Amino acid sequence: MALDLYPRIQKSLNEKRQNLKEFLASASSEEKEICLCEEEQTVQPHLDVIDSSLEKINNETLGICEVCREAVDTKLLEMDYTACVCLDHFSENEMRRLESELELSQVIQRALLPQHIPNLAGVDLAAFSRPSDIIGGDYFDFFQFRDGTQGLVIADVSGHGVSAGMLMTSLQTVLRTMAPETDSLSELMERINRFYIHNINFTTFVTVFLARFDHKEGTLDYINAGHNPPILYHKYSGETGWLKPNVPAVGLAEDFHPRAASVTLKQGDVLLLYTDGITESFNLNQEQFGHNRLSDLVRQNAHLSAPEMVQAVRERVSAFGGNQPFADDITLVTLKMTG
Numbered sequence: 397m398a399l400d401l402y403p404r405i406q407k408s409l410n411e412k413r414q415n416l417k418e419f420l421a422s423a424s425s426e427e428k429e430i431c432l433c434e435e436e437q438t439v440q441p442h443l444d445v446i447d448s449s450l451e452k453i454n455n456e457t458l459g460i461c462e463v464c465r466e467a468v469d470t471k472l473l474e475m476d477y478t479a480c481v482c483l484d485h486f487s488e489n490e491m492r493r494l495e496s497e498l499e500l501s502q503v504i505q506r507a508l509l510p511q512h513i514p515n516l517a518g519v520d521l522a523a524f525s526r527p528s529d530i531i532g533g534d535y536f537d538f539f540q541f542r543d544g545t546q547g548l549v550i551a552d553v554s555g556h557g558v559s560a561g562m563l564m565t566s567l568q569t570v571l572r573t574m575a576p577e578t579d580s581l582s583e584l585m586e587r588i589n590r591f592y593i594h595n596i597n598f599t600t601f602v603t604v605f606l607a608r609f610d611h612k613e614g615t616l617d618y619i620n621a622g623h624n625p626p627i628l629y630h631k632y633s634g635e636t637g638w639l640k641p642n643v644p645a646v647g648l649a650e651d652f653h654p655r656a657a658s659v660t661l662k663q664g665d666v667l668l669l670y671t672d673g674i675t676e677s678f679n680l681n682q683e684q685f686g687h688n689r690l691s692d693l694v695r696q697n698a699h700l701s702a703p704e705m706v707q708a709v710r711e712r713v714s715a716f717g718g719n720q721p722f723a724d725d726i727t728l729v730t731l732k733m734t735g
């Protein structure tokens with residue numbers, strides 16, 4: 397067993413506990429409501445697991461197999477510090493799944509692959525992403541499910557440290573590896589949470605809006621894991637609505653059972669995905685841009701094309717902040733139904 401593994405697990409768990417406590421102590425109630433999906437107590441079971449694992453490190457019982465009392469594989473423990481059964485005792489199916497996840501956690505540091513905007517008949521798509529100087533924690537991408545339907549994702553890594561940047565690049569690898577293996581949005585989201593929650597290389601958490609878009613039917617199935625709610629403008633009513641969180645952010649909840657919600661987009665409807673760098677940008681009077689200003693902006697500019705909408709939001713938010721450089725990363729994705 398790698399000699400430094402236990403100190404590394406210990407460091408990682410302390411870091412995560414620190415990040416969580418800082419978040420709970422400093423986040424506004426609105427941020428908490430979004431990120432935790434209105435279930436503040438969701439973090440406690442996770443903190444309990446962290447504490448009991450730290451205790452096991454002290455007792456030298458962490459990573460001891462419950463079946464044969466040997467130490468479980470180091471790689472397994474890096475991926476899941478609560479692992480307490482060796483690979484040998486797994487069923488063939490469980491073994492296959494775990495092996496592919498183990499493999500994935502080894503290759504995770506590869507660089508971000510280029511994101512390309514897909515060409516979908518009857519859909520106008522545009523995206524913009526700019527990291528701030530400090531740390532790039534925003535991410536968006538398009539990918540495909542097993543049956544070929546279009547997937548899209550926008551995510552925002554909370555917390556600080558090296559793991560925040562690494563999480564973003566790894567999320568792309570994880571998504572592009574796991575999505576083609578399934579047709580189920582909930583299964584994909586559950587696997588993502590399982591992959592990150594006990595991995596000692598990731599000590600933070602990430603808000604993820606994950607969707608599956610059937611452009612022919614205009615159906616958008618989504619799971620919002622603690623991410624700022626995308627704005628959906630309906631042309632027929634002239635009103636906007638929010639695609640609110642339906643599960644806490646990834647890496648926070650031990651008990652994580654996402655269920656997809658669904659909306660239908662018709663011609664002229666506009667969907668805007670964004671990260672909190674937009675809504676939390678301040679003006680010179682220390683007021684936040686906020687969700688309502690953004691929603692009004694979408695409604696007033698719903699006649700624009702997707703690239704024009706992205707441009708309009710950038711200009712408006714920038715003007716709001718007195719044209720100062722953005723303090724946080726900003727990311728925008730717009731989808732407009734044209735056909």
Ligand SMILES: [Zn+2]
Nearest residue numbers: 461463464482
């Ligand atoms: Zn064993």
